[in-house]
Amino acid sequence: KPIVKQYLGAVEKVIADGNKFYFGDGSARVEIRVVSDEIIRVRLAPHSVFLDEFSYAVPVVDQKVTTFKLEESEDSYSVSTNTITCKIRKSDFHISFLENQNQMVMSEDAVPMHWEENVEFGGYYVYATKVCQVEENFFGLGDKSGNMNLRGRHFQNWNTDAYSFGWDQDPLYRTIPFYTGVHDKAAYGIFFDNTFRSYFDFGKEDNSKTSFWADGGELQYYYIHGPHMMDVVKRYQTLTGTHPMPPKWALGYHQCRWSYYPEKKVKEIAEGFRSRKIPCDAIYLDIDYMDGYRCFTWNKTHFPDPKRMIKELANDGFKTVVMIDPGIKVDDNYWVFKEGKDNNFFCRRSDDYFMEGHVWPGRCQFPDFTNPAVREWWGNLYKELVDIGVAGVWNDMNEPAVFGSGTFPNDVRHNYDGFRGSHRKAHNVYGMQMVRSTYDGLKKLMRNKRPFTITRAGYSGMQRYGCVWTGDNVATWEHLKLGNIQCQRMSISGVPFVGTDIGG
Template sequence: MITNTELEYKGDLYPTKIVDFKKEVDSVYFYTDNNVILKVTVLRDSLIRFRYTTKGYFSKDFSYAIDKKQSHGYNFLEVTEDINCYNIQTNKVICKVQKEDLRILITDLNGHSILEDELGFHWEESYHFGGNIVKMSKASKDGESFYGLGDKATQMNLKGKRVENFATDQYAFHKDQEPLYKVVPFYIGLQNNHSYGVFFDNTFKSTFDFCHERRNVTSFWAEGGEMNYYFIYGPQMQDVVTTYTHLTGKPELPPLWALGYHQCKWSYFPESKVKEVTSKFRELKIPCDAIYLDIDYMEGFRCFTWSKEYFPDPKRMVAELAEDGFKTIVIIDPGIKIDKDYWVYKEALEKDYFCKRADGPYMKGKVWPGECNFPDYTNPEVREWWADLFKELISDIGVKGVWNDMNEPAVMDVPGKTFPMDVRHDYDGNPCSHRKAHNIYGTQMARATYHGVKRFAYPKRPFVITRSAYSGAQRYTSSWTGDNVASWEHLWIANIQAQRMSISGMGFTGSDIGGFAEQPTGELYARWIQLGVFHPFCRTHSSGDHGDQEPWSFDEEVINITRKFVEMRYQLLPYLYTMFWEYINDGVPMLKPLVYYDQADHHTQYRNDEFIFGNQILVCPILEPNAMGRRMYLPSGNWYNYWTNELVAGKRELWVQTDFDQIPIFVKEGAIIPKYPIQQYVGELEFEEITLDVYFKNGKEKSVLYEDAQDGYDYNKGRFSLATFNLTGKDTELIIKQHKEGKFDTNYTNFKINFHGLPFKVKKIMIDKEQITISKASIATKSFIVDKNFTEIHIIGI
């Protein structure tokens, strides 16, 4: 432990010596002689919560971020006392609490330092607002790297950066701009191949400094509330991310169509324009599953209304779009127009559901409809009322999803672009000011929207997307990265944001393909599509003031590239759906930065561009104009070039040549990649077979395929199909064993097996120990058809 530091630092206050401690079940309390209490709670052997108070008692324990359904339990907990410290030991770590000043040192069981307080907990009294500005500083070691913090528009490794967490409407933001739309106060540290995580669950405006101000110090602080953080030990980054994702929760499976391609613009109206766009997709045979209606579908931008001029019969239109495979998504903002003849406004006014200023009047602000009041979504009664408002949209008209925008909350024509800080909130029975509620306002709106859409979409699954979010929002909603720009810099930013969000618990995320502001060139749009189809949420969106941004707005070459890559996404839907199942079942991120994939390889720690899509596909977008290839880093293992089938050894940098209609894509050797036939929308085709692309490996590899009815909740009753494929390859032999779980029987009957990289000529094929007769042509093309319920395929070569 470092030596004691002087207690006066910028006027801050510090804990003094411990005068008492007590243990209660899973918690240990430490009391200092200047009235500070530290409560250390062991939730799991590798998950410990640290909670501080300076007033001699703790306020009510409440968090919107923590998933109440998560399970806790540890294997071992022992508290011992030394001359200088108390030791709290679990099966994974030892937490030392200094008697002199309450500073913390966490080591592994071998005594290796994982996380150590520098100044530790300290605070500054906030004379302006009352309460404390709470602060924490940790000692950082040379070579330590930092990741996470949600969709920050900066390099993956946050070393040397300072970032802010205050949900802000940042139209046309730029690289390194702070703050942005979302608040995820969770970071991952990596040092000497040991990974840990810190989740600072405090909804006030907070700041993280990763050795920016002081070279070997990482610190975080908030403008109010408690010093309340969770420590997560790996030592693998995979374990840290999974534990954090379990802690803050996971979504339910989306309907499969939500993983298709979506088209959006500000704004598609009137109805004839909507039909023109959807018809063009079908004419050009570019697959598409969802069409979005922005604010112009409403009557004077009033939520839950329809413009009679632009959409005279929305129910008929939505039904006709559905017949052609399009699901209709509509925008709903938080601002409710002040209008005594507007039924939503009148209901909220009568029930006293709007946010109020400190002195009593309703919070009033200008957004799209003009002067508006804003529901207090932190009030459970308001959330219930809001959920019921979706009955007509979902049950009667047939809308399939809802898009929450402007929910930072954003307010126009005011300096701070949001509510005044004196606005009051219920906060689920914990009344507070907007200083505390600001960062979770958007999440609580999305939560209320989710429950409404789910209520009226049942027995189908809901789809909700939000712009603003706080940790835990992933339980209710998908997200996008906000109002970006049609620039090459923003293509780079979008790539990093999606990766960072994925390891920050919010996997179902994408960017506005092509850029929201300004106009992309055809080349930029094509390169963005080539990246966007590998993001969990895939949507083109643009503002209408600069021209059109549909795929056909560019030349024939761009149309063909768009079709090619969107078709690739639709073929990979079973792979993507399986990725999503692993995310919600096991807390595994769908996109994996290279450092997550192999943290022991130092070359991965500063890589930004390459990522693993799922478990077995490596993607590296082209991020510069006029490029016909690029340098990239292949992580450990051997990889097949997707386009050429060339097998390349990893753990090295290489130049990859590509055409304009390609980006570098590699498949891990041994992978078995499932593919559907190309469809124009999910559910368009009933197919007899799906393809399994088998990539040979001299060794062993496991692949999985999860399927269910693609919508509804029967999967919770065991009606799913989980196929596990175990591949074993030898010099002249290949064995694939299939194990199946679940009660769901897929509609197709066969697999078409395609082999890649077989190093031998096929002599015979045994299926479930019976030799099959195959034509010489099939052997030459290395593909054949097999019953989907096979147990073992044995390929014997010469």
């Protein structure tokens, strides 16, 4: 039997369970869940079996709801709050979202939700296609390059090490599958909470349709009502979280490049700022401060007494931020590798071989940051750095990047907090879970100080654990313009603490 796309059919059955309403067509099942007065979640189970309820982006789904109800008419069902209505047409499972005050349709299906069996990996390719209004414009999706308005463009979400990326290059470093649609002077949001490789088409293939789909996982999205754009972003952040208050110094100017060493060079840079009376609050140390690029070590030739140097920099008003990458050098004489190996903390492939790849230290293995035990271990590794006065940590290369192949193969296995999966499922959250372990570790080790963490890769919700920068740009006018646009786009995508390498 050939594999074909299957579409939802006529609604045959409805079951109410608190704030969740289940609609079935005899084979597939759809859950409509009232999250708040302005947010409704939609989930599709192609054969009526939903995946386990778990999300790195949304720690707690349900919020306060004033009132909600299910009503039936001759041709449709309606799930309503005091602000919005989700209408499900009986004949073809067409779903639409309306504003109660004026009954304006904010978002509606162009065709019913659909899916296609994935023979190679199991599960399904899942699709949603919405009507694209004639005058509708779209914003968000994180750090995409190019114009602010996404209308007429196609995007892919797969965290990618994209050095010297260009205008309209895609994909880039982060996955934020959340956009805001604006039409008729009103705004709404769609958050497609799916960590697999995903795609968005904003009227490029068909000017009358907007689509989003993924290579696996569940078709699960949140409709987020405005009516103003800022309302949409704020409500998205009630789902995915907000950035914790950073230390005051983190709001100042930070000086970073690849790379400042030895200590004499670092001191020259610091003196240059002070002698020229240029404000600066932090200096970053890239991978060359390490011993052979081994994380959590120091090159004692370049930095014979890091504690003294960091104290002297602090006396002159500079905080020290150091880089830590995920790749751990394969070396039985290296204490971090030995601990990870002894505790089985490194990622493995489908046939139980370790995931190995070459990055800066050479041949490396990589911690599985989706394992809570690994995150706890990794967070504690920062103790020596904190003890000698390091004020912040920069997590880089965590797409994860691998020389040659680009990233991990699909068959790498991950714990995924007990909801096990392959790298197809975990790739886009790997960087987020790395900076999570860094943030949690620093918060514990620094006690009453606010941690400062910055990450290159991430997924929706990463703002709970760190800030970001726009990645490895170059010294061109185009990149200066791109960085400005990207910072604005990240801010309206729920990640307001973002910067760019001004000088490239």
